[in-house]
Amino acid sequence: MLSTLRCFAAAAIIGLGTATATHAETYSLEGAGTASLTGIVPQALASYANREGVDVQVVLGQTLTKSALKVAAGQLDMAVIPPPALNAMRKGVGPYAQQGEKAAELSGNIRALFGFPGGTFHVIAWADSGIESWEDIKGKRVYVGPPAGAANAQMRGMIEQASGFKDGEDYEGIRAPWGAAQQAFQDGQFDVHIPSVAVGQQSINELGLQREIRIIGIPAEVVNSDSFKAYLKQSAVTTSDIPAGTYSGQVNRDEDLVAIATTMLLGVNKDLDEDVAYRVTKAYWDHLDEMKEQNALMRSIRDGEYFTNVNAPLHPGAIRYYEEKGIEIPEELRP
Numbered sequence: 026m027l028s029t030l031r032c033f034a035a036a037a038i039i040g041l042g043t044a045t046a047t048h049a050e051t052y053s054l055e056g057a058g059t060a061s062l063t064g065i066v067p068q069a070l071a072s073y074a075n076r077e078g079v080d081v082q083v084v085l086g087q088t089l090t091k092s093a094l095k096v097a098a099g100q101l102d103m104a105v106i107p108p109p110a111l112n113a114m115r116k117g118v119g120p121y122a123q124q125g126e127k128a129a130e131l132s133g134n135i136r137a138l139f140g141f142p143g144g145t146f147h148v149i150a151w152a153d154s155g156i157e158s159w160e161d162i163k164g165k166r167v168y169v170g171p172p173a174g175a176a177n178a179q180m181r182g183m184i185e186q187a188s189g190f191k192d193g194e195d196y197e198g199i200r201a202p203w204g205a206a207q208q209a210f211q212d213g214q215f216d217v218h219i220p221s222v223a224v225g226q227q228s229i230n231e232l233g234l235q236r237e238i239r240i241i242g243i244p245a246e247v248v249n250s251d252s253f254k255a256y257l258k259q260s261a262v263t264t265s266d267i268p269a270g271t272y273s274g275q276v277n278r279d280e281d282l283v284a285i286a287t288t289m290l291l292g293v294n295k296d297l298d299e300d301v302a303y304r305v306t307k308a309y310w311d312h313l314d315e316m317k318e319q320n321a322l323m324r325s326i327r328d329g330e331y332f333t334n335v336n337a338p339l340h341p342g343a344i345r346y347y348e349e350k351g352i353e354i355p356e357e358l359r360p
Contacts, residue, residue: 051080052301054103055092058203059085060222061144063105063289065322070291070305073312077304090120090174096294097131103305106292107143108261108336109175111135120173136295136340136360138306140333141326143287144221145265146180147229152237152276154216159188159241162196166215168206169198176287179260180219183285186256187247211235221287223322224267233274240267240275242282261334263288265325286325288334295340295360302342310346332358 056067064085071081081103092104093114113119114132121128150156156165167184169192170176177200181192192198199215207228210218222228232238247253248264257263265286269279291309293302310331317323331352338360339347347354 052102054081055084055087056105063143069316073308074305077308079304097134103293105289108334134295135292135337137335137337138291138343140290140335143289145224145284145286146219148241149218150239152239166197166199167217168215172200179262182260186253224325225321229272237276263333290335299342302340303345306343306346
């Protein structure tokens, strides 16, 4: 782990009162697991924010829906936030049903600094399984993510776009926690494994060392269709590239593949100091190329995709950065 990164363990009960985060010289940031960019980006960002004079402490392994609520309630400075979670918070539904109208009210306190991809869905089958295309998953058992959360719907939507197949009718969708899925696939509990990880993740190479795998990409005719473009927007996902040669033990490793990636935003409380928000935004974009050189798992982040699926107004500090760089800001992202 980067020497400038200081991770701490914190247990916080989310109260919806008027508590506010303590702002001194150190700012708190929560992310998710280290297998996807939801954890990798916060770790890298902490180092470069320090270069810009902002001390950031990072906690990983968090439930991002809870982190979003903590930011909204002023109990946390920054967090990786899935856009679908923010939509649910605004309506007081899903993971925020218990808070209801209070969650909807608090959602207005969230501002964005930038957007970035989360995990890339790798559609994996054993090479000797006879599954070589989307059509071959008919009648098969397919891992479609955890029982709850946005990923489940995103994966099933991807499958329907690529094959026309529906869960429960044309294939059996298997739901299980992320952490248990790869072992379950190795144990033969389902036929197609769809982990959400950074492109180049070692766990995929480990599968190929055990037994050859095939990764199924999204066909070009699907990618270029209007219905697919509508799916990307409605599901808050984007396309991601899996370049040829990325994984050993992959029988079709000579192919460049198009995949689906979740999208995230770096969210902050609206009361975060403007200069701090500016410096953190600057740390990310000004040093992104260097981050990619230092960590190959970040190379799937595409330059210039500042606001993909960002659905929170930008913080004034972030706006200052983009205006200085001459970057066009969509009007709907101005508070």
